[in-house]
Amino acid sequence: MDTSSRAASSVPALFVYIPYCASICAYCDFNVYARRDAEFDAYTRAVTREIEMVAQTLPARPRAKTLSLGGGTPSILSAAQIESIARTVAAHFEFDAGAEWMLEVNPGTVDFEKLRALRALGFNRLSLGVQTFDDARLRQFNRAHTVADAYAAFAWARRAGFENINLDLIYGLPEQTLDEWRATLKRALAFQAEHLALYGLQIEERTVLKKRIDAGRVPLPDVDLAAQMYEEAVALAHAAGYEHYEISNWAKPGFASQHNKTYWLNEPYLGFGAGAHSSWQGERYENIRSPREYIKRMETGAAVISAREPITRAAEISETMFLGLRLGEGIAWARFQERFGEDARVLFREPIARLTDWQMLQVDDTRMRLTEQGMLISNQLLWRFLLDESK
Numbered sequence: 001m002d003t004s005s006r007a008a009s010s011v012p013a014l015f016v017y018i019p020y021c022a023s024i025c026a027y028c029d030f031n032v033y034a035r036r037d038a039e040f041d042a043y044t045r046a047v048t049r050e051i052e053m054v055a056q057t058l059p060a061r062p063r064a065k066t067l068s069l070g071g072g073t074p075s076i077l078s079a080a081q082i083e084s085i086a087r088t089v090a091a092h093f094e095f096d097a098g099a100e101w102m103l104e105v106n107p108g109t110v111d112f113e114k115l116r117a118l119r120a121l122g123f124n125r126l127s128l129g130v131q132t133f134d135d136a137r138l139r140q141f142n143r144a145h146t147v148a149d150a151y152a153a154f155a156w157a158r159r160a161g162f163e164n165i166n167l168d169l170i171y172g173l174p175e176q177t178l179d180e181w182r183a184t185l186k187r188a189l190a191f192q193a194e195h196l197a198l199y200g201l202q203i204e205e206r207t208v209l210k211k212r213i214d215a216g217r218v219p220l221p222d223v224d225l226a227a228q229m230y231e232e233a234v235a236l237a238h239a240a241g242y243e244h245y246e247i248s249n250w251a252k253p254g255f256a257s258q259h260n261k262t263y264w265l266n267e268p269y270l271g272f273g274a275g276a277h278s279s280w281q282g283e284r285y286e287n288i289r290s291p292r293e294y295i296k297r298m299e300t301g302a303a304v305i306s307a308r309e310p311i312t313r314a315a316e317i318s319e320t321m322f323l324g325l326r327l328g329e330g331i332a333w334a335r336f337q338e339r340f341g342e343d344a345r346v347l348f349r350e351p352i353a354r355l356t357d358w359q360m361l362q363v364d365d366t367r368m369r370l371t372e373q374g375m376l377i378s379n380q381l382l383w384r385f386l387l388d389e390s391k
């Protein structure tokens with residue numbers, strides 16, 4: 001089996017994971033920790049050390065495509081801690097002018113001064129975790145902010161010079177009505193943000209929400225209603241001039257997230273921090289998840305990678321299909337041919353024929369893409385593009 005990566009680009013996107021939050025949301029199953037403020041300085045030192053060490057393994061002044069600070073809640077760090085990370089990245093990697101530098105922000109963790117400092121550091125895109133415009137729901141899900149915090153953070157971000165802002169919203173909540181969601185969308189659209197990320201709630205194991213549902217204290221969300229909410233989002237965002245460029249993401253023309261497109265195009269990225277994943281030079285690897293253990297190992301010079309596996313050709317092709325079909329632009333035949341030396345129309349003849357027949361897939365001379373209906377039930381469709389390891 002050929003295990004060499006044929007990724008279209010050898011310039012990685014950079015991702016720095018901050019595993020801390022002010023409180024843990026009831027639906028969240030990420031690798032996140034609350035009330036660890038005393039660790040922030042040590043974690044910042046550890047992650048900057050990892051960035052330096054990885055950069056030293058690369059050719060001098062390696063190029064990078066984009067930078068994203070995600071989590072968790074990166075904005076929970078102080079401006080000085082974020083500055084230390086950003087300056088380390090800038091000292092070791094070369095970016096094109098205007099390259100996307102994004103940061104996830106939770107309302108309630110920023111003020112105008114902090115946002116102005118972040119903009120001055122070179123961050124040019126913010127992703128604001130608004131989720132809903134209902135304070136009772138924010139409390140219900142243990143979100144650490146109010147609706148007023150979201151409005152204030154957005155206004156400060158604009159004043160600080162951010163011209164590329166995403167709003168994260170969540171739908172399919174227990175007992176949420178279609179009218180409530182419609183009102184949420186209308187309030188979100190009134191922000192005139194450049195980008196909207198609209199996520200359907202997933203009930204994950206080992207979350208407070210799952211326990212509440214299992215105990216009968218909260219009803220299971222209605223999946224049919226969630227599908228209607230998605231359709232409503234598609235219609236309203238389209239009418240407001242947003243392009244539906246990925247299953248859960250809408251952007252004003254020119255504002256699709258360049259960093260996130262790296263993942264959807266299955267191109268290489270380097271992740272730093274506790275539990276961060278990397279996909280680089282034909283391998284996929286993951287750091288240890290515990291921030292305390294991560295800090296300890298970085299302080300003593302011990303390895304932080306906990307798992308490593310080669311990316312087989314079959315896995316790379318399958319993932320390129322799963323991820324690429326999430327995009328509105330779909331999979332371009334020529335790009336696939338150039339990357340893998342094969343014709344996707346031949347390799348996936350059977351699923352293409354079947355899904356086209358079901359009107360879940362549209363095919364033309366240049367590409368294939370899911371229809372809006374196909375996007376809605378993509379989880380039930382994309383497994384058909386799983387390639388056998390023997391192929």
Ligand code: SF4
Pocket residue numbers: 020021023024025028029030032071072073106129
């Ligand atoms: S803010 Fe985000 S990462 Fe943190 S607990 Fe809530 S959902 Fe999870």
